[in-house]
Amino acid sequence: MIVDKMKKRETSAKKTTSKVDIQVSKWLKCDKCKEILYKENVKNNLSICPNCGNYFRMSAKKRIELITDESTFLEFDLNIDNTNPLEMEDYVKKIAILREKTKVSEAVICGTGKINGLDSVICVMESKFLMGSMGSVVGEKITYSIEKAIELELPLIIVCVSGGARMQEGVISLMQMAKTTAALTKLHEKGLLYISLLTDPTYGGVTASFASLGDVILAEPGAMIGFAGPRVIEQTIGQSLPDGFQTSEFLLEQGFIDKIVERSNLKETLYKIIKFNKNSNEYKEKIIDSGKKRELNKVIESNKKTESVKKVELNNKIENKENITINNQNELTAWERVEIARSPKRKTALEYINTIFDEFIELHGDRSFKDDKAIVCGLAKIGNRNFTVIGEQKGRNVKENIERNFGMPNPESYRKAIRFMNQAEKFNRPVITFIDTKGAYPGLGAEERGQGEAIARSMFEMAKLKVPIIAIVIGEGSSGGALAIGVGNKVLMLENSIYSILSPEGYASILWKDSSRAKEAAEKMKLTAYDLLELEVIDKIITESSNIEDGFSKTCDQIRNEITQIIDEMSNLNKQEIVEQRYNKFRNIGKYQEINKR
Numbered sequence: 053m054i055v056d057k058m059k060k061r062e063t064s065a066k067k068t069t070s071k072v073d074i075q076v077s078k079w080l081k082c083d084k085c086k087e088i089l090y091k092e093n094v095k096n097n098l099s100i101c102p103n104c105g106n107y108f109r110m111s112a113k114k115r116i117e118l119i120t121d122e123s124t125f126l127e128f129d130l131n132i133d134n135t136n137p138l139e140m141e142d143y144v145k146k147i148a149i150l151r152e153k154t155k156v157s158e159a160v161i162c163g164t165g166k167i168n169g170l171d172s173v174i175c176v177m178e179s180k181f182l183m184g185s186m187g188s189v190v191g192e193k194i195t196y197s198i199e200k201a202i203e204l205e206l207p208l209i210i211v212c213v214s215g216g217a218r219m220q221e222g223v224i225s226l227m228q229m230a231k232t233t234a235a236l237t238k239l240h241e242k243g244l245l246y247i248s249l250l251t252d253p254t255y256g257g258v259t260a261s262f263a264s265l266g267d268v269i270l271a272e273p274g275a276m277i278g279f280a281g282p283r284v285i286e287q288t289i290g291q292s293l294p295d296g297f298q299t300s301e302f303l304l305e306q307g308f309i310d311k312i313v314e315r316s317n318l319k320e321t322l323y324k325i326i327k328f329n330k331n332s333n334e335y336k337e338k339i340i341d342s343g344k345k346r347e348l349n350k351v352i353e354s355n356k357k358t359e360s361v362k363k364v365e366l367n368n369k370i371e372n373k374e375n376i377t378i379n380n381q382n383e384l385t386a387w388e389r390v391e392i393a394r395s396p397k398r399k400t401a402l403e404y405i406n407t408i409f410d411e412f413i414e415l416h417g418d419r420s421f422k423d424d425k426a427i428v429c430g431l432a433k434i435g436n437r438n439f440t441v442i443g444e445q446k447g448r449n450v451k452e453n454i455e456r457n458f459g460m461p462n463p464e465s466y467r468k469a470i471r472f473m474n475q476a477e478k479f480n481r482p483v484i485t486f487i488d489t490k491g492a493y494p495g496l497g498a499e500e501r502g503q504g505e506a507i508a509r510s511m512f513e514m515a516k517l518k519v520p521i522i523a524i525v526i527g528e529g530s531s532g533g534a535l536a537i538g539v540g541n542k543v544l545m546l547e548n549s550i551y552s553i554l555s556p557e558g559y560a561s562i563l564w565k566d567s568s569r570a571k572e573a574a575e576k577m578k579l580t581a582y583d584l585l586e587l588e589v590i591d592k593i594i595t596e597s598s599n600i601e602d603g604f605s606k607t608c609d610q611i612r613n614e615i616t617q618i619i620d621e622m623s624n625l626n627k628q629e630i631v632e633q634r635y636n637k638f639r640n641i642g643k644y645q646e647i648n649k650r
Contacts, residue, residue: 082106098315107252107274107315111154112161112178115211119319120165120174127163130196134158134189136220137587137643138576143220150181159184159214162197164206168323173201176211177258184214186258187221188642191228194262195639198235207245207326212263216256217553219563222577223589226553227641229261229532230511230539234638236265237516245329247322250277250300250309259504260492260532265512268325269309270318271300277309279504279532280494288494298499308502384548386574386583390556392548393527399604401443401486402428404526407608408615409434412441418467421501426457426493427465427537429472432484434616440476442469442537443486446527459528460493463506466536470513482520482619485537490555492533507536514539515634518627522618524611525549525581525590541634542618543589545581546607547596551589552579589641 080091084106094101098118099108110118116125136143151157159181165174175197177184186194194210201208218225239246248266252275259279263269271277278298286293296302303309313321384392392398405412409432416423425445432441444461447453469485476483492503514521514537523540529551545551553559556570559577578584581593594610597603622630 080108082108100315105273107272109179109213109252110315111180112156112176112211115176116161116165116174118315119209119211119322120167121169125163125165125174127161128193128196128200130162130193131647131649132189132192132644133647134187135643135645137188137224138220138222138578140220140576146182146220154178154180156181158189158193159186160190160193162193164200164204167319167326170207170323170326171204172207172209172322172326173197173204174209174211177213179213179253182215182218183253184212184258185216185218185225186214186228186232187218187225188228188644190218191225191231192642192644194232195235198232198239201244202239202242205242205244207247207329208239209247209249209322210262210266211249211251212254212258213251214254214256214258214263216258219553219559221643222553222559223551223579223584224587224641224643226257226531226535227589227638229257229508230515230535230638231641232262233265233508233511234515234539234635236262237512238635240512241516245326247325249313249318250275250303252276255279255281257532260507260536261511262508264308264502264505264508267329268311270311270313270321271303271309273300273312273314275300277303278499279492279507280499284494285496285499289496291496293496297496306500306502308505385571386550386577386580387556387571389548389580390550390574393550396448398527400448401445401488401526403604404486404608404611405430405432405441405443407605408612409439409441415472416468418464418471420467421464424457424462424465424468425455426459426461426489427469429468431481434612437616437619438479438481439615440472440481440483441486442472442483444489444534444537446488457493459489460491461489461533461536462493462495462498463501463503466492466506466510469537470510473510473513473517477517477519480519482522482622483514483517483540484615485521485523485540487523487525487529487534487538487551488527488549489530489533490528491531492536507532510536511539515638516631517634518631520619520622520630521634522615524594525551530555539634539638541622541630541637542591543637544592544594544611544614545584545590546594547581549581550579551581551584552577 078091079088081088082101082104085101085104087103089101094108099110134147156178160175160177162175164171175194198208236246246266248263248269250263250269250271252272254263254277259277276298277300282293282298300309300312304312411433412430414428414430427442428445429442432439444459445456446459447456473483492507521540523538523543525545527549529549531554556573556577557567560569560573561567578587584590585593594607596607
């Protein structure tokens with residue numbers, strides 16, 4: 053009896069010890085095969101499950117060790133820090149905690165390094181830092197790295213892992229998509245190589261900007277990649293997604309990436325791609341001098357206006373709003389403006405186009421897949437001036453909304469827009485865009501046809517277009533689906549339109565897990581025209597009457613006059629100056645602060 057009791061105790065102790073051992077930090081569980089693995093074994097196997105081959109996420113520092121020669125990586129010393137543009141509670145505290153936990157300052161590490169002896173500029177994102185989300189500092193670091201690659205005439209490699217834009221920075225985060233995309237146009241013009249490596253997961257604003265713009269796009273096996281997440285797509289279409297949807301293998305089959313590369317072959321593959329492009333681009337073997345890194349104050353002096361000048365200009369903008377408030381519209385809450393922007397009675401892009409312009413001929417098709425009617429494109433005239441016009445188009449009734457996909461563009465809409473933008477440059481026509489969308493359509497077919505790439509490519513083409521672009525927000529301007537046709541030399545907003553990182557409902561759902569707090573989110577998001585003028589995201593507000601019908605013609609007259617005035621002012625600029633003006637507009641958007649070194 054005593055022996056039996058002792059054996060039972062020993063057995064019980066062994067079971068208890070086994071449970072405790074599994075919980076300690078030396079062990080982890082593979083999500084794919086469900087095996088309990090010794091962490092050190094996984095680490096020594098390039099963070100790959102030795103049992104089933106499943107890829108675990110790799111830290112940015114480990115990734116740099118994997119792809120660069122030993123002790124050759126030199127991190128750029130950008131002395132910048134986050135601000136809190138939306139004044140979100142606990143955001144600054146959360147950043148501090150993550151820095152202590154991850155031992156990195158932000159969600160990306162950027163610098164120069166050698167890959168089998170060849171120099172490159174390298175950016176590696178960190179999933180453990182707010183899921184690699186892109187805020188102002190991430191946008192600035194990546195943009196700086198792109199500019200450094202141009203300066204040093206080196207290839208650029210960006211390792212992407214991200215959930216997308218950073219909710220805590222709102223529309224300022226959204227604008228980093230355009231900022232990084234615009235910088236890549238300059239790299240493209242210099243004929244320099246850009247390799248994008250997509251790892252698990254890569255979603256949202258990162259997919260819809262720099263991640264999809266590589267000359268060569270690589271991906272790791274099994275990586276989840278897309279614009280909208282699987283849950284959002286399933287909720288939108290009311291269907292279960294097929295196995296393997298949005299994996300790197302799926303994207304390879306759809307033709308959106310060039311190659312899937314095993315981690316063990318990654319460094320060699322990068323080396324070969326750089327080497328194959330080395331002679332044609334005449335890259336020079338260079339020794340990077342860390343002592344010649346550009347200081348942040350020089351960046352600010354050359355690329356940003358001083359704060360005092362900004363304040364003077366902003367005060368002038370506010371003082372010269374020309375009776376912008378009609379019938380106490382300044383007393384409207386942010387949520388009330390959201391409701392007005394969404395009103396089914398609100399005028400559509402075609403109604404504005406047909407009223408503003410003397411003539412309009414709509415043209416169709418992306419010359420690749422189909423004519424998606426969520427975006428309209430065509431030729432227009434004001435007097436003797438010719439324009440290319442692009443607008444996101446909602447319907448007036450249920451039938452029209454179904455035909456127009458409720459104003460939510462598919463990839464073929466953006467590719468149609470790109471076709472007409474390039475045609476505008478060929479024939480020297482200014483481009484006018486009308487923004488009014490809930491967002492790009494998050495559907496199965498849209499992802500199969502490359503929604504993220506289409507949005508990124510649209511911004512890319514707009515950033516380098518050598519004719520003036522005026523973007524006008526006339527209703528809802530939500531997420532990358534709006535920004536895709538919003539990269540203008542001048543951005544105007546109707547007084548009761550909105551422009552935001554996503555809908556207030558989506559914002560509340562992501563940030564607070566409670567979509568019912570949409571009204572509260574609207575007040576926090578700084579999405580009104582007045583907010584965005586103050587943030588210097590837009591250039592002017594177009595006034596509106598409280599009576600939609602009676603005030604419509606007056607609003608159209610204002611828009612027509614603004615278009616004419618802006619084009620007159622820009623007529624003295626040459627093509628390169630037009631591109632530079634647009635680049636500098638988005639280059640200067642971002643909220644961060646200089647750190648005082650001791």
